[in-house]
Structures are given as C-alpha cells and as structure tokens.
Amino acid sequence: MKVMKFGGTSVGKPERMHQVAQLITKSNEPTIVVLSALSGTTNALVGIGESMAAGNREEAKQKIDTLEAHYKQFIPDLVKTTAAQTKAQQIVGEHFEFLNIILKISFSEALSKDILAQGELLSTKLFSVYLEEQGIAHSLLPALEFMSIDIHEEPQISSIRPKLNALLEQHKDKKLFITQGYICRNARGEVDNLKRGGSDYTASLVAAAAQASVCEIWTDIDGMHNNDPRVVKKTVAIEQLSFEEAAELAYFGAKILHPTCIWPAQQEKVPVKLLNTMQPEAAGTVITQEAGSVGVKAVAAKDGIISINIKSSRMLLAYGFLRKIFEVFEKYRTPIDMITTSEVAVSVTIDSGQHLKAIVKELEPFGAIEVETDLTIISVVGNEIAQTQDILSKLFDALTPVPVRMVSYGGSKHNVSILVPSSYKTQTLQLLNTGLFGLE
Numbered sequence: 001m002k003v004m005k006f007g008g009t010s011v012g013k014p015e016r017m018h019q020v021a022q023l024i025t026k027s028n029e030p031t032i033v034v035l036s037a038l039s040g041t042t043n044a045l046v047g048i049g050e051s052m053a054a055g056n057r058e059e060a061k062q063k064i065d066t067l068e069a070h071y072k073q074f075i076p077d078l079v080k081t082t083a084a085q086t087k088a089q090q091i092v093g094e095h096f097e098f099l100n101i102i103l104k105i106s107f108s109e110a111l112s113k114d115i116l117a118q119g120e121l122l123s124t125k126l127f128s129v130y131l132e133e134q135g136i137a138h139s140l141l142p143a144l145e146f147m148s149i150d151i152h153e154e155p156q157i158s159s160i161r162p163k164l165n166a167l168l169e170q171h172k173d174k175k176l177f178i179t180q181g182y183i184c185r186n187a188r189g190e191v192d193n194l195k196r197g198g199s200d201y202t203a204s205l206v207a208a209a210a211q212a213s214v215c216e217i218w219t220d221i222d223g224m225h226n227n228d229p230r231v232v233k234k235t236v237a238i239e240q241l242s243f244e245e246a247a248e249l250a251y252f253g254a255k256i257l258h259p260t261c262i263w264p265a266q267q268e269k270v271p272v273k274l275l276n277t278m279q280p281e282a283a284g285t286v287i288t289q290e291a292g293s294v295g296v297k298a299v300a301a302k303d304g305i306i307s308i309n310i311k312s313s314r315m316l317l318a319y320g321f322l323r324k325i326f327e328v329f330e331k332y333r334t335p336i337d338m339i340t341t342s343e344v345a346v347s348v349t350i351d352s353g354q355h356l357k358a359i360v361k362e363l364e365p366f367g368a369i370e371v372e373t374d375l376t377i378i379s380v381v382g383n384e385i386a387q388t389q390d391i392l393s394k395l396f397d398a399l400t401p402v403p404v405r406m407v408s409y410g411g412s413k414h415n416v417s418i419l420v421p422s423s424y425k426t427q428t429l430q431l432l433n434t435g436l437f438g439l440e
C-alpha cells in the first residue's frame with residue numbers, strides 16, 4: 001500500500017485534478033490518496049465562520065455565494081459528460097445547501113468545525129466524479145469514519161488502524177482509495193479537524209495505520225529547501241533527511257510540511273517523500289530513518305517567539321528550581337522551545353502568548369521576570385552537526401552583525417538554534433545562506 005497526499009494547489013484547478021488522476025494511476029501498487037480542499041477554500045470557510053461568529057449573516061451569506069460560484073465554475077472544466085456534470089452540480093448543491101442551513105442556526109464552536117469540513121468533502125467527492133467519468137475504479141473512504149482525536153486532541157492511533165483496515169476490507173476489490181485530509185471526529189463524536197495544514201498529518205497517520213511502503217506528500221515545490229526561498233535568493237532542494245532532521249525543520253518553520261506530521265510515519269518507519277506536482281520527475285526530498293550524509297543541511301526560521309527570563313539568587317546551588325518553573329508551563333499546557341540556564345537565571349522561549357499573563361504571574365514568586373516578544377528562532381539543522389568541529393565558529397563568524405539573544409546547542413545532535421529579534425530574521429537567513437552554504 002502506498003499513500004499519496006495532494007495539497008490545495010495540486011487540486012485547486014480542474015487541470016491540476018486531471019494531472020493528479022494521472023499521477024495516482026501510474027503505479028500498480030494499491031494506493032490511498034489523501035486530498036486537501038481546493039486552494040483558498042479553507043480560508044474562505046474560516047471567513048464564513050468568522051462572519052457568522054460576529055453575527056454578520058449577510059456578510060456570511062455573501063461569502064457562501066462567492067464560494068459556491070467558484071465551485072460551479074470549476075465543474076464544466078473538470079468533467080465533460082452531462083451525467084458527470086449533473087452529479088458534480090448535485091454534490092456542490094448539497095454542500096452549499098448545508099452551509100445555507102447552518103447560516104440560520106445559532107453559531108457554535110462545533111458548527112464552525114462542520115463548516116471547515118466542507119472543503120475536503122467537496123474536493124474528494126468532485127475528484128471521485130472525475131475518476132468515475134474516466135472509468136478509473138476507486139472507492140471513497142470517508143475520513144469521518146476512521147480518523148479520530150481524543151480529549152487532548154491527539155489522534156487515536158489505536159482506533160484509526162482497525163477502522164481503516166475494516167474499511168479497506170470492505171472494498172477488497174479496489175486498488176485505489178480516495179479520502180479526505182484534515183477532517184476527523186473528536187472525543188464527543190463531533191466533526192473536527194487536525195488543525196490548519198493538517199492534511200499532511202492525515203497522510204502520515206494513514207500511512208502508519210496501513211503500514212504503507214511510502215507516504216508521498218505532493219505540493220507545488222520540489223522538496224524541502226536549505227533555506228526559505230521567500231527570504232533568500234538562491235536555495236537548493238535537500239535530497240535526504242532523517243525523521244529527526246525533518247521534524248526539527250518542519251517545526252522550526254519549513255512551511256512545506258506540517259510539523260506534527262512526521263511522527264506517525266517515523267514510528268512505523270514509513271519513508272516520507274516530498275514531491276512536486278508541477279515537476280513530477282524531480283527527485284524531491286526523501287525522509288527516512290537514515291540521514292544520508294553528515295553536515296549542515298538547512299536553516300529555518302520560526303517567528304512569534306516570546307522569551308521569558310527568570311533571575312533569582314535563590315537559584316544559586318538550589319535543586320528542584322527548574323522543576324517548579326517547568327510545572328508552571330505544564331499547568332498551562334504551553335510547550336517550551338528553547339531553554340538556557342546560568343547559575344542564577346533561566347531563559348525559556350514559548351511560541352504562544354495565550355497564557356503569558358497567567359504564566360508570568362505564577363513565575364513571579366521565583367524571581368525577577370523579564371519578557372521579550374517579537375523574537376525569531378533560527379534553527380540550523382543537519383546530521384551530527386553538534387559533532388562537526390567548525391559549525392559554531394562558522395555560525396558565529398557569519399552572525400557577527402546580529403544581536404543573538406540565546407543559543408541552544410547540544411540538546412540534539414541535529415540542531416543548533418539561535419534566538420534573534422524578528423527584525424533581524426531576513427539578515428540572519430541571508431548571512432547563514434552565504435556563511436554555511438556558500439549561496440547568495
């Protein structure tokens with residue numbers, strides 16, 4: 001079994017969908033295809049939910065109509081026969097009728113999730129109509145029947161596998177399966193989702209559950225690059241990454257892959273390939289157990305970081321101090337990204353200010369607290385780079401003009417992270433592109 005996931009731009013136009021159909025029928029291996037919503041749809045659905053939440057039904061209605069018009073235009077270019085067009089129009093009609101009904105109900109969080117789910121339901125159903133028209137045998141596997149999250153919003157691995165396998169068993173005669181990315185059921189049985197960009201996560205979970213031979217993530221760029229192409233002039237695709245390296249990169253800002261997506265595939269040792277729909281022959285990036293080569297592979301940046309510094313002479317020679325500090329973050333379910341300590345101070349960074357006030361209040365009894373916002377973590381990732389002799393000297397030589405706030409080195413063999421004011425992000429990435437990769 002092989003898993004192939006296509007993102008929003010890969011299904012965003014009728015001709016792109018036609019191309020996806022070609023790509024998924026190339027091999028003889030049984031394949032589960034995971035689709036995102038058409039590009040722009042989830043954003044539009046978020047907008048509809050927002051208008052409704054604000055009580056602005058007229059605006060919501062307008063947004064629904066605009067989106068519906070977009071889908072109606074999509075159909076004649078997607079399928080040609082009258083039968084297929086009628087079927088596709090019917091599908092679009094049903095989903096937009098649902099949105100129009102929702103418009104009349106009083107708004108709730110649960111309802112907003114129902115709205116968000118329409119994108120993936122529409123893309124998979126329309127794609128299925130196209131496959132049918134082309135005479136390509138396949139089955140639609142409803143993600144809402146096997147994908148679920150628990151009360152902590154974590155995927156319920158133990159039930160995903162048997163449910164998916166039972167569905168596959170029911171369609172034993174087929175070799176091609178289409179399912180929705182992103183959407184799932186929560187612990188209350190309601191429609192929910194795996195958060196924005198979560199279709200990658202679906203793909204990885206499905207690949208792990210099906211113990212797939214490979215999990216292919218098809219997007220519109222040719223793999224993970226050594227630096228952010230939006231910031232620096234020249235970047236190159238990385239051939240091979242280990243799961244650890246890929247996780248660090250995805251988490252620290254490489255937009256191509258959703259950061260949570262790595263671990264399910266990693267657990268089952270399913271290789272993940274990042275491929276480009278616009279350039280299907282390009283090698284892309286392969287993520288496996290092995291790193292392939294030693295040395296620095298990429299840098300990535302993560303914005304919106306807040307640092308909290310706790311200074312206290314009571315920390316001197318004390319034990320248990322760090323535990324007490326960590327407990328505060330645990331209580332507010334706020335993950336810490338970076339940490340550095342000296343004998344009388346601890347600095348940590350977090351990427352969400354949601355509970356900042358409460359956290360600071362609870363930390364105050366431990367010492368003097370300083371908070372700094374608008375920071376960026378620049379992460380240098382590569383295999384065994386902590387053992388690479390000259391990495392620190394190269395790094396700091398390159399960064400002479402940058403006021404580095406924190407450095408984290410040694411925690412992982414694959415990562416050195418530095419914290420800089422966000423206003424220095426562009427300059428830092430450019431300096432590292434030259435200093436570490438010899439690129440412009």
Ligand code: ASP
Nearest residue numbers: 036042182196197198199
């Ligand atoms: N359609 C969802 C989003 O735009 C999920 C995904 O595409 O990964 O966030």
Ligand code: MG
Nearest residue numbers: 007197200256
């Ligand atoms: Mg995506």
